[in-house]
Amino acid sequence: FVLMTGVAGSYFQVMTNTMIITLVCSFFVTWIGLPVIYLLLTKDSHNNASGKQAVVHEVKPQNWVRYFIQRPYISFVFMLILIASIAIVFPRLQTGFLPEMDEGSIVLDYASPPGTSLEETDRMLKEVEKEIVKIPDVQAYSRRTGTQMGFFITEPNTGDYLIQLKTNRTKSTDEVISDIRAHIESTQPALVVDFGQVIGDMLGDLMSSTQPIEIKIFGNDQQKLQGLSKQVADLVSRVSGTADVFDGIVLSGPTVNVQPNFAMLAQYGVTPASFQLQVQTGMQGNVIGDLYDKQQLSPIRMVYPGSRKFSISDISRMKIFLPNGTAIPIQNLAKVELKSGSAEVERENLQTIGVITARLDNRDLGSVMTDIQSAIRSKVNLPSGYHIEYGGAYKEQQQSFSELLTILIASSLLVFSVILFLFKDFRIAFLILLISVLGISGSYLALFITGTPLNVGSYTGLIMIVGIIGENAIFTFLQFKESLHDKDVDDAITFAISTRLRPKLMTALGAIIALMPLALGIGAGAQLHQPLAIAVIGGFIVALPLLLVALPSLIRKFYSKKATHANG
CATH class of the missing domain: 3.30.2090.10 (Multidrug efflux transporter AcrB TolC docking domain; DN and DC subdomains)
Incomplete structure (x- = not known):
């Protein structure tokens, strides 16, 4: 995750450093600390003096393992179902950027018509405040008009609200935003409003775009750009799941032109x-x-x-x-002559652009952007020399997903390299890697069933699952190789699975129980890591049959062929 850049890189930096430090410490604890503690707690001097022998606990063979490994078609069908689920579920998954969280506060940016005096803007906003206080879930609010943070020139017709919601409220933040938007549109239609939450607003500032949806039209003629911006903004406003659509045309106050x-x-x-x-x-x-x-x-x-x-x-x-x-x-x-106002000219890389922005309304970023791109391709004819780019959270999402895919491939190859170094067998390395990658299907299914978007957080869970399943598979195969010295293939596989059954169940159940509060969104800030928890839990659920049924069946199939070739 050190390879991550941008906002997602900052998001993962603390988690990455914490995991590295924790894993290094756990290695030294298990390498040095646990053996010392074991020796201190199991001194056998008293036992030897009394002539007693150490009690050896025999591993109870699990007969159901032999049933499955002798019927490999069950494992093959199960693996085919997982592969098909990946192909079917993945295109239908909701996608987003960073995990969303109900912060309990609302940032409301507003603008009255260009040239509106400070007194008139204040009058309009006092009417808005009469509607805000009627909403039972609003606890308090503060307003700034004609000013903002930083050393910027602010028009007297712009400003923002910070609205704090009650802790024990009956509606979510999105539902309260919908109520406030409806009140403002019905009482003060001249006001242009834009809603967000505090963390999202700050992340938008880091990404140089405060809205998740941003469409940039590049061209030379300012009048044509304004016409295209209005056309695209109209198309975006008709797409389901968009709100606070703005065509990017910012007019100054009335001007006298001589x-x-x-x-x-x-x-x-x-x-x-x-x-x-x-x-x-x-x-x-x-x-x-x-x-x-x-x-x-x-x-x-x-x-x-x-x-x-x-x-x-x-x-x-x-x-x-x-x-x-x-x-x-x-x-x-x-x-x-008197003009109503001149439009601000915005440039990027010395090119004049028109920027259309919008926010999401109860729909995921990926689906909305797909519909927007389809509508623009079919209904907008760009003149020669004009082109469209998509920015905002969508651009950051595409960049982060590309980097995460690279990390997923790199981590899978590293797992493959470790297995190849340990066992010096390409087939075994491929089998374990296949089992590890198939665990992703469980994460996809969990995200799809719960309606959780595939975002930077849940993508992290996919990468973690590959490593966890790979680690468990290595231990299982190592146990099998050691047992193969004094047992046949079927007995060695049964013994390996029986020996590793309790650790596998403890690992999976322990992780699921530990992550369940996050997956259910219990506790302050839990929603920020909820997608990761859901993805990991789904991966663990599928990992158990993969490790306990599919992997031993594949090992038996491979070693049976190996034994046949050796006899031949």
Whole structure:
């Protein structure tokens, strides 16, 4: 897991370091600590003095093992069923990125129409707050308007809420979000809202995207990009499982556009610089000097009388002085118009882009993105030179899944190498690796039955299962090899399985019982590791018949052929 990068790499860093330290310590404890403790607790000096002999516990042979190994077709059918389940279940699994958790708090970002004053925005939000306090599961809330964390310029029409929910509430966080969204849409439809949770919002900042769904359209023409963004946003809003869809078009407040007529400026002998200086002096003023007073310099700004209250008609009647000292209305030299607002221009790698974002609503990330990609491919015709990329949590998910697949393959090859080094037999190494990889089917089935998405956490469980089953299979085969010196193949297999039966059951049941609270989501923060626990439990359940039935049948089949070739 050290190979992991990005947010998933940060997610696994602590767990990886903890597992490495724990495994190294457990090795030294079992290598040095346990033998010393055993010798201290089993001193036989008293027994030898009294002439007593140490009690030897015979392993009770499990006759059912012989039944299965003599009927290998049962194991083959079972393995084929597992392979078929992988092929059938895997495409139908829900997929996500990081495990989701009900944090009990909501982050609500909002924006009123561009150009809305702070007073008007505050009035609208007070109406929203009247609806929020009516929701019984809301405990408290705080609001920021026209400001945000960090040193950024914030428009007076934007801000956010932090809503804390009650501990003993009747609805989940997602259900409360749906209620608040419905209230806002019915009472203040002009507000654009975006919901999230605190940890998800922070992870979104780390990924440079606060929403899990992000669609980037690259192009050159700003007007075409806006048209395509609106079209894609409309398609995304129609896909089931999406909410808070935003077309990415951010408009500034109303602007006054003064467009000079350069031909008229040249005719009257007014330079563009002089024209700009006069317009700026009339509307905003210009610093023309400094006043020294009380050891302090104060700038002197020259402005037109009443410039603070200029309207469009006042600006149109403003006089521009010509070089000969006469003044003419600005209308003769330029066109003055009021625009509702200009769209912000966003770029990535020096290319202009339009970014459409959305959040998930009671549906998994993989299924929603598949439907979005299908809708865009069939209904959006991109002009030449334009292309679409998918970012947000989906991009991080694809990158993490690719890295995890590499880790799964690498771990499987490492297990194969260890077995090959121990037993120096390709067939045995392949058999044990096959049994280990088939354990993944149990994890897939557990995720599918419980409706848990395949995400970074549950993918970790798959990798762990391969190692755990491989380890148990190695011990079983080692016991079989030692027993083969004084027993035939069937007796050696029966003895090996009978000897390893109790450790296998203890390992599986102990792990299942230990992980069950996490799998059931019991305890604070349990939901964060719930997918991993479910995947591991499912793998352990399937691992038992694989190790106790399938593996001995394959070993007998292999050694029977080996004995036949030796006799021949």
